[in-house]
Amino acid sequence: MLPDLTHTSCATAGANFVARGFSGDPNGLADMIVEGLRWPGFAFIEVMSPCITFRPEQTAWKKQVRPATSSIEPNRAAAAAAALTDNDLSIGVMYRGERAPIARPAQPQITISDIEQKFVVGV
Numbered sequence: 090m091l092p093d094l095t096h097t098s099c100a101t102a103g104a105n106f107v108a109r110g111f112s113g114d115p116n117g118l119a120d121m122i123v124e125g126l127r128w129p130g131f132a133f134i135e136v137m138s139p140c141i142t143f144r145p146e147q148t149a150w151k152k153q154v155r156p157a158t159s160s161i162e163p164n165r166a167a168a169a170a171a172a173l174t175d176n177d178l179s180i181g182v183m184y185r186g187e188r189a190p191i192a193r194p195a196q197p198q199i200t201i202s203d204i205e206q207k208f209v210v211g212v
Contacts, residue, residue, distance in 0.1 A: 105130030105186040107168065109179070112138035113151045121182070130188055137180070150178070157181035 106128040110118035118136065125132035139150045157179040168184035 103131065103188075104133040104184070105188055106132035106134075106182070107184040108133075108182040109135040109137065109157075111150070111154045111180050112136060113154065114180070117180070124182070128185065130186065137178075153178050154180055157183065 106125050108121050108125060110121045112118060121134060125134050137150065137154070165184065165186070171183065
């Protein structure tokens with residue numbers, strides 16, 4: 090079986106937060122999503138959600154899914170290397186970067202009333 094390169098790709102492509110959660114643990118998944126939303130920059134969270142209707146063998150996932158054994162890596166290359174050795178059934182945060190998020194755009198120098206004045210007819 091080929092390794093899943095999703096996490097490796099996201100970590101090396103610049104995601105600042107990379108994690109994997111499981112729909113069978115809704116509370117843990119909710120906490121992970123909140124953490125990803127609060128982390129500065131782009132966050133990628135893979136959610137494993139088995140389809141037991143078309144793939145009944147995936148019901149065993151709940152017993153096989155486990156917390157990641159590797160620590161959260163502060164280094165992109167180390168996080169990518171750790172992802173390559175994973176068996177694709179571990180959940181948790183793989184990478185938390187320290188890169189600053191993209192700066193928000195500056196406030197516009199024109200107001201709505203300035204724009205409206207350009208469209209006033211017959212004044």
